[in-house]
Amino acid sequence: MSLITDESPRDCSSYKHQHHHRAIHGRRISRRALVVASSAVVSLASLSLILWLVLRPSPPRFSLLAATTTANDSASVVAINAAFAARNPNSHAAVLYDRLQASASYAGLPLTAPSPLIPPFLPQQGQGDAMLSASLTSPPAAAAVAGGRALLRLRVEGQLRWKVAAWVTGRHALTVDCIAVVELQPTPTPSPSAIVGVLQPQDQAGSRCSTTVA
Known part of the structure; x- marks a missing residue:
């Protein structure tokens, strides 16, 4: 039986899989945040446009x-x-x-x-x-x-x-x-x-x- 030491070769397949999964999860969160922010900006712009079209102030x-x-x-x-x-x-x-x-x-x-x-x-x-x-x-x-x-x-x-x-x-x-x-x-x-x-x-x-x- 051989001893496991720091110098012994490791099975990196599980580590690589976890790292890849975390990267994909992080990108999904970033995309969701971007979509939410874009939707908020579009909603505010649409609301402002609707208010302007409805109210439409006339020049003095x-x-x-x-x-x-x-x-x-x-x-x-x-x-x-x-x-x-x-x-x-x-x-x-x-x-x-x-x-x-x-x-x-x-x-x-x-x-x-x-x-x-x-x-x-x-x-x-x-x-x-x-x-x-x-x-x-x-x-x-x-x-x-x-x-x-x-x-x-x-x-x-x-x-x-x-x-x-x-x-x-x-x-x-x-x-x-x-x-x-x-x-x-x-x-x-x-x-x-x-x-x-x-x-x-x-x-x-x-x-x-x-x-x-x-």
Whole structure:
């Protein structure tokens, strides 16, 4: 009878079988985990798509309520003050605005550089309407608005998000274009060099603006 020592040859067939079985079992667990994770992602994406298709928030409706333009007779500086109203037509979704800036142009020429808007007043945490205002100044191109009537284009650019319950969408680019017909007239002040333009709205609700959300 021979003694079994560490140097004696072993039967490795059972060991190899166990190792192979464990490897197959581990791969099955990994595949199951991957399938479960993929199913969860697909379910969440499908739920988000269904919510979006059912709710489908509409873009806010902007209008220009007032615009005042002041320039001196030397056409060295023009100041534009504008007030906007943003109406949220969605009863089920709130609108969150980010990084809003306003600018003005005349006949395709920029009058002012983009300037941050004053933080909007958002009743009911953005569920209802918003009131925004901007104060713009332009040193170079004031001469364009110094003659009787001026047709100004006011643009608001920024980002918005919709909030439905606890779900908030990603950021979407927002572009709003408004046309202001401004009547220029001398001011009844001791300084005859000032010229003031006041927006002539189409109706009491103000001048409607075109809104693009991408």
